[in-house]
Amino acid sequence: MKYSSNHMEQYIPAKEFVDTIIIPLIPFHFSADAEMKKLAFQAEVATIFAGEIEKELSGRVMLIPPYYYVKPLEQEVEVKRLNTWVQNMETQPFTNFIFLTFDPAWKKCEKDLTGNLLWFPSIQSGDVHASETHHLITDQVAQVSELIRSFW
Amino acid sequence: MSEKKQQVSRRQFLNYTLTGVGGFMAAGMLVPMLRMAVDPVLQPSTAGDYANVGLSVDDITDTPQRVDWKVDQVDGWYESKVSRSAWVFKDDKNEILALSPVCTHLGCVVSWEGSDNYPNEFFCPCHNGRYEKDGTNIPGTPPLAPLHVYDQKVENGILYLGDAKPR
Ligand code: FES
Numbered sequence: 001m002k003y004s005s006n007h008m009e010q011y012i013p014a015k016e017f018v019d020t021i022i023i024p025l026i027p028f029h030f031s032a033d034a035e036m037k038k039l040a041f042q043a044e045v046a047t048i049f050a051g052e053i054e055k056e057l058s059g060r061v062m063l064i065p066p067y068y069y070v071k072p073l074e075q076e077v078e079v080k081r082l083n084t085w086v087q088n089m090e091t092q093p094f095t096n097f098i099f100l101t102f103d104p105a106w107k108k109c110e111k112d113l114t115g116n117l118l119w120f121p122s123i124q125s126g127d128v129h130a131s132e133t134h135h136l137i138t139d140q141v142a143q144v145s146e147l148i149r150s151f152w
Numbered sequence: 153m154s155e156k157k158q159q160v161s162r163r164q165f166l167n168y169t170l171t172g173v174g175g176f177m178a179a180g181m182l183v184p185m186l187r188m189a190v191d192p193v194l195q196p197s198t199a200g201d202y203a204n205v206g207l208s209v210d211d212i213t214d215t216p217q218r219v220d221w222k223v224d225q226v227d228g229w230y231e232s233k234v235s236r237s238a239w240v241f242k243d244d245k246n247e248i249l250a251l252s253p254v255c256t257h258l259g260c261v262v263s264w265e266g267s268d269n270y271p272n273e274f275f276c277p278c279h280n281g282r283y284e285k286d287g288t289n290i291p292g293t294p295p296l297a298p299l300h301v302y303d304q305k306v307e308n309g310i311l312y313l314g315d316a317k318p319r
Contacts, residue, residue, distance in 0.1 A: 057261075
């Protein structure tokens with residue numbers, strides 16, 4: 001399920017079946033021209049990626065709006081804020097919190113996060129509409145869904 | 153006299169042209185607005201269209217195989233390609249059956265023999281929903297309805313699928 005009004009309608013009576021939250025962690029910045037295109041591309045891929053995982057497992061996961069932050073990651077601030085998100089969601093019967101990211105910086109503060117960090121190497125650049133990108137994403141989605149199922 | 157009649161003052165000229173241009177602009181804005189209001193009704197919906205799913209009938213066996221394809225979908229604000237999938241096989245009567253992989257419980261994607269514990273069944277990983285090969289939900293598991301079935305047709309030995317419908 002996604003954060004949309006019709007999915008919320010579906011979620012509320014079916015709460016006990018939906019125990020997993022997926023939060024994409026997406027960096028951006030406007031401070032170096034050279035990196036901007038790459039980051040924007042990765043953000044697009046991350047969004048599609050998360051959306052596809054949601055489609056595979058939509059009956060049990062809730063994909064919430066992405067967590068955006070300015071790169072480079074300011075660990076202390078962001079971890080703290082992210083954990084308050086989780087705290088809020090814990091008022092509902094969610095038991096798994098999964099963070100999806102392409103940014104390796106999170107690896108260093110993984111242990112401070114309330115939840116499981118899944119880091120993936122990103123496709124560096126390309127065209128999100130190209131069929132190669134498409135195949136890469138579909139492949140990865142299958143594997144990641146498998147991984148998420150291992151938490152259940 | 154006739155000369156005088158034809159004379160158009162600078163102001164009039166500007167007035168005419170501006171009204172003309174303004175009218176154009178207004179029309180330019182109105183037409184899409186009208187279209188947005190009326191179009192969904194007039195437009196022959198893509199529903200009911202059949203898509204070539206890239207599978208030749210000869211390749212369909214009695215083991216369900218997954219096919220994926222894309223259709224154009226106009227969904228209110230977005231016009232986009234959406235992906236669709238089906239499990240296709242020949243049933244006992246040797247007829248082609250194309251089942252939607254969307255679990256009728258809460259919508260996860262089911263797979264054929266998705267669990268080692270349940271051979272010869274469709275399995276939903278989310279809450280262990282199970283279906284017989286023909287798509288019938290197995291009582292005692294969460295799904296309360298059978299998998300939906302795609303409308304289908306065969307042309308020149310190629311399988312075309314339409315919309316998935318509940319049974
Ligand atoms: S979504 Fe398939 S069993 Fe719940």
